[in-house]
Amino acid sequence: xxxxxxxxxxxxxxxxxxxxxxxxLHHFVVVTTIVMSLGTGLAALFMFFRYRRRTPAQATxxxxxTLKTEFLFVSVPLVFxxxxxxxxxxxxxxxxxxxxxxxxxxxMGKQWMWKFSYPEGPNGVNVLHVPANRxxxxxxxxxxxxxxxxxxxxxxxxxxxxxxxxxxWFEATKPGTYQVLCTEYCGLSHSKMLxxxxxxxxxxxxxxxxxxxxxxxxxxxxxxxxxxxVPPVARMVEQGQVLAGTQGCLKCHSVDGSQHIGPTFLGxxxxxxxxxxxxxxRVDEAYITQxxxxxxxxxxxxxxNVMPTxxxxxxxxxxxxxxxxxxxxRTPAVREGASEGPAYDPxx
Amino acid sequence: MTPSSSLDTAGAAPHGEHHDHxxxxxxxxxxxxxxxxxxxxxxxxxxxxxxVLLFFLVGGIFxxxxxxxxxxPGPTIMDAMTYNRTFTLHGLVMxxxxxIPAIPAVFGNFMLPLMLGAKDVAFPRLNxxxxxxxxxxxxxxxxxxxxxxxxxxxxxxxxxxxxxxxTVAPVLFGAFIIGFSSIATGINFIVTCHTMRAPGITWxxxxxxxxxxxxxxxxxxxxxxxxxLLLVLVTVENLFSFGxxxxxxxxxxxxxxxxxxxxxxxxxxxxxLPAFGVMSEVVSTFSRKNIFGYRAVAYSSLGIAFVxxxxxxxxxxxxxxxxxxxxxxxxxxxxxxxxxxxxxxNWIGTxxxxxxxxxxxFAYFCGFLFFTVFGGMTGIAxxxxxxxxxxxxxxxxxxxxxxxxxxxxxxxxxxALHYWFPKMFGRTYHEGWGLVSAALIILGFNAxxxxxxxxxxxxxxxxxxxxxxxxxxxxxxxxxxxxxxxxGFIIIALYLAYALVYGKAAGKNPWxxxxxxxxxxxxxxxxNFVGPQPTFPEEPHFYVDPKKAEVPDAV
Ligand code: HEM
Ligand SMILES: [Cu+2]
Numbered sequence: 001x002x003x004x005x006x007x008x009x010x011x012x013x014x015x016x017x018x019x020x021x022x023x024x025l026h027h028f029v030v031v032t033t034i035v036m037s038l039g040t041g042l043a044a045l046f047m048f049f050r051y052r053r054r055t056p057a058q059a060t061x062x063x064x065x066t067l068k069t070e071f072l073f074v075s076v077p078l079v080f081x082x083x084x085x086x087x088x089x090x091x092x093x094x095x096x097x098x099x100x101x102x103x104x105x106x107x108m109g110k111q112w113m114w115k116f117s118y119p120e121g122p123n124g125v126n127v128l129h130v131p132a133n134r135x136x137x138x139x140x141x142x143x144x145x146x147x148x149x150x151x152x153x154x155x156x157x158x159x160x161x162x163x164x165x166x167x168x169w170f171e172a173t174k175p176g177t178y179q180v181l182c183t184e185y186c187g188l189s190h191s192k193m194l195x196x197x198x199x200x201x202x203x204x205x206x207x208x209x210x211x212x213x214x215x216x217x218x219x220x221x222x223x224x225x226x227x228x229x230v231p232p233v234a235r236m237v238e239q240g241q242v243l244a245g246t247q248g249c250l251k252c253h254s255v256d257g258s259q260h261i262g263p264t265f266l267g268x269x270x271x272x273x274x275x276x277x278x279x280x281x282r283v284d285e286a287y288i289t290q291x292x293x294x295x296x297x298x299x300x301x302x303x304x305n306v307m308p309t310x311x312x313x314x315x316x317x318x319x320x321x322x323x324x325x326x327x328x329x330r331t332p333a334v335r336e337g338a339s340e341g342p343a344y345d346p347x348x
Numbered sequence: 349m350t351p352s353s354s355l356d357t358a359g360a361a362p363h364g365e366h367h368d369h370x371x372x373x374x375x376x377x378x379x380x381x382x383x384x385x386x387x388x389x390x391x392x393x394x395x396x397x398x399x400v401l402l403f404f405l406v407g408g409i410f411x412x413x414x415x416x417x418x419x420x421p422g423p424t425i426m427d428a429m430t431y432n433r434t435f436t437l438h439g440l441v442m443x444x445x446x447x448i449p450a451i452p453a454v455f456g457n458f459m460l461p462l463m464l465g466a467k468d469v470a471f472p473r474l475n476x477x478x479x480x481x482x483x484x485x486x487x488x489x490x491x492x493x494x495x496x497x498x499x500x501x502x503x504x505x506x507x508x509x510x511x512x513x514x515t516v517a518p519v520l521f522g523a524f525i526i527g528f529s530s531i532a533t534g535i536n537f538i539v540t541c542h543t544m545r546a547p548g549i550t551w552x553x554x555x556x557x558x559x560x561x562x563x564x565x566x567x568x569x570x571x572x573x574x575x576x577l578l579l580v581l582v583t584v585e586n587l588f589s590f591g592x593x594x595x596x597x598x599x600x601x602x603x604x605x606x607x608x609x610x611x612x613x614x615x616x617x618x619x620x621l622p623a624f625g626v627m628s629e630v631v632s633t634f635s636r637k638n639i640f641g642y643r644a645v646a647y648s649s650l651g652i653a654f655v656x657x658x659x660x661x662x663x664x665x666x667x668x669x670x671x672x673x674x675x676x677x678x679x680x681x682x683x684x685x686x687x688x689x690x691x692x693x694n695w696i697g698t699x700x701x702x703x704x705x706x707x708x709x710f711a712y713f714c715g716f717l718f719f720t721v722f723g724g725m726t727g728i729a730x731x732x733x734x735x736x737x738x739x740x741x742x743x744x745x746x747x748x749x750x751x752x753x754x755x756x757x758x759x760x761x762x763x764a765l766h767y768w769f770p771k772m773f774g775r776t777y778h779e780g781w782g783l784v785s786a787a788l789i790i791l792g793f794n795a796x797x798x799x800x801x802x803x804x805x806x807x808x809x810x811x812x813x814x815x816x817x818x819x820x821x822x823x824x825x826x827x828x829x830x831x832x833x834x835x836g837f838i839i840i841a842l843y844l845a846y847a848l849v850y851g852k853a854a855g856k857n858p859w860x861x862x863x864x865x866x867x868x869x870x871x872x873x874x875x876n877f878v879g880p881q882p883t884f885p886e887e888p889h890f891y892v893d894p895k896k897a898e899v900p901d902a903v
Contacts, residue, residue, distance in 0.1 A: 010802040029729045037722040053703040062892040065641045073693040081682040088732035145508040152807030155738040159667045163595030166668040183741040183809040191812035
């Protein structure tokens, strides 16, 4: 019965303890709604046939409701609504109150990916591993705009707010892979902000954790080779780091904040620079590229015009890689992709 | 003459002669200037009708573009940025330029003074000003949307709206200006109800449409300043980097949501209460029955207006709001549902023992009943906190608010257009085409939005340019429904345009309605009534056969 309703109503598979509770109430509410709206619709239709106008001038009786009728009109819906609310609120309280023994995972939304990290374990992007039949508490935040973490199969959702942590918990009941969607509009690639939750049986989960901690070289290479897991940007940054060395950028630019022949790369991106001609400019991709190709165009005040042009020496992708590398120096480096071993980085 | 009116006590002069001395409002002055500078509420209502329909067309075209884009996953006819701008434009135009002014500014303006036996609204010049303020705001907002193109959605949630590179400021400024039009119209109606009722029209003898417009105006006047303030704050934040809402500068993004919904939740009742009012008139006229529970219907409008102010938090159940808050807002949401239920039951009671004439407006009433009950009850379902957790911000919510807000309002708008068409233009339309297009529209609407409820159940988030494969079948169904809907609107446009020019003369009261507005000529003369001020000794909606009834004098 419940299975049939789930299919008729297009509900996704229900794979958490909360999902089972939600679905029961869902059926009760939706069936009552359909019955009521068809009921009123049919009542109107029936009355139309029963009380059709016979002559153009036909007059009617004066009918007004008694107090009892109006009372019925109010109390019947109220009883239903409050019953739904009561059950719903009990379940809601349940899902917003994590059990004491739950395992924590930090979740961070960022345009346009989900990052997961365990307080003392691996971290990763767009794939969350959790054990089955164990309460998991999610501590959710965002690095830029609002996002919302939604797992249809678990029937849970919670907004990710910058500068604040929200929490929700779940207990997955079936091993498998479930989709994560972002449900708060967050810009251009909002609909691409997808991730997945991999629910493993407890032993497999323990093995997975051990693998992560051992940090075998093979894993690391696999992770880097697996392009679906590691966003291209991460590889570009590494490439850019190598290039910055081989092309000689680092002879004049430091990456630790100290000033040398040229301005440091650390924190350069998005900084507002004062120029020689008194103007100001915000360092963005365009400015970094221009500075490589035509270093004298906008000279940062306080520095000599000594940098050689790289026009023709760098290919397009190489330029992009260096730009990405400089961008990555904006904040302490964030490792992307599957974990490379015992990682204790704080979530960024 | 009808015993309920003493309109024609003006003298024994036959109708024809009145016409010579009192030309109807359509032909009293034919220069462009006589229209653009008119202070006649009927002409102003008509001009609003023109603009509102134009913006409905614009919003509708964008709706179709959205539906076509969603026909297949991945890019179909536009890129992601264009899509994001398209749904923003659709939402903004439909809500601020169509839905909010549609019924009050057009039919409220036209009918309210007639229904109160007044010569005009209380402040005719302010009334004209509100038209131009509305247009000025519309031009500024549209200009902003086309130059730079806003992509935040109509909700403008921060910090996205303070970070986006698209132009937010002119659009916000435009919306801010439109708010003043809303406030001006609201004040005008409130004062008119208080001061311009003809002798005999006590508060509880006002037609229910007037009650609905009165309750709506109260919301408009009280809530609109809040969004005005909010729009100013966001603009300032945007231009001068204030830190009100942006956490990067110490602000609070959730504060924005509270302020936004504190206006926008009551705003949904600004859109739907006038619709309820229209339907009370329609159901009474076409069942030829007094309203079952007149006072209950009138009070429930005020009730909705009141609790509507305290339910805004139900848009924020998963925003990190405390569990306690969620409970409070959940219960208050249930109360809105109960007030709506009172109306629904009393409308059905009105048909009971009536004499039903199934004309086009009544067809829309049937559609309206279904949309309101289903849309309203899915609203209750959303107010059931644990169920809102998976549904929030998915297509289920999209379907819910289209059912109740668009479905009910469009039904009422079309019902009003057909019901009052003879009054406004003095001509009748083709009833057969009316019924056919009503059927098409109701069918098309269900076909568009029922699949969206299922999409939401299945987990498809709203504002998605692209979607996983498994959502496609339902999206195709929804797009097919939308084209049916568009087809229905085209038919309406055609036969109404035809009726405007070639329609048969309607006569004073083609529906034999007892509504007060039908006691004037069709179309009405410039100052609404000829002769001394009319009086209305009977209740409105009073169809009782005087021989049959021992009429109780109180409800
Ligand atoms: C009667 C006219 C109504 C209108 C015009 C209306 C309109 C809307 C709109 C526009 C939204 C979407 C907000 C957004 O996410 O952008 C919404 C959501 C909601 N409505 Fe209604 N509504 C109406 C009636 C009701 C009723 C009667 C209830 C319940 C008593 C209700 C409960 C809700 C709830 C709980 C939500 C939040 C859903 C969510 O964001 O997840 N609504 N409504
Ligand atoms: Cu997002």
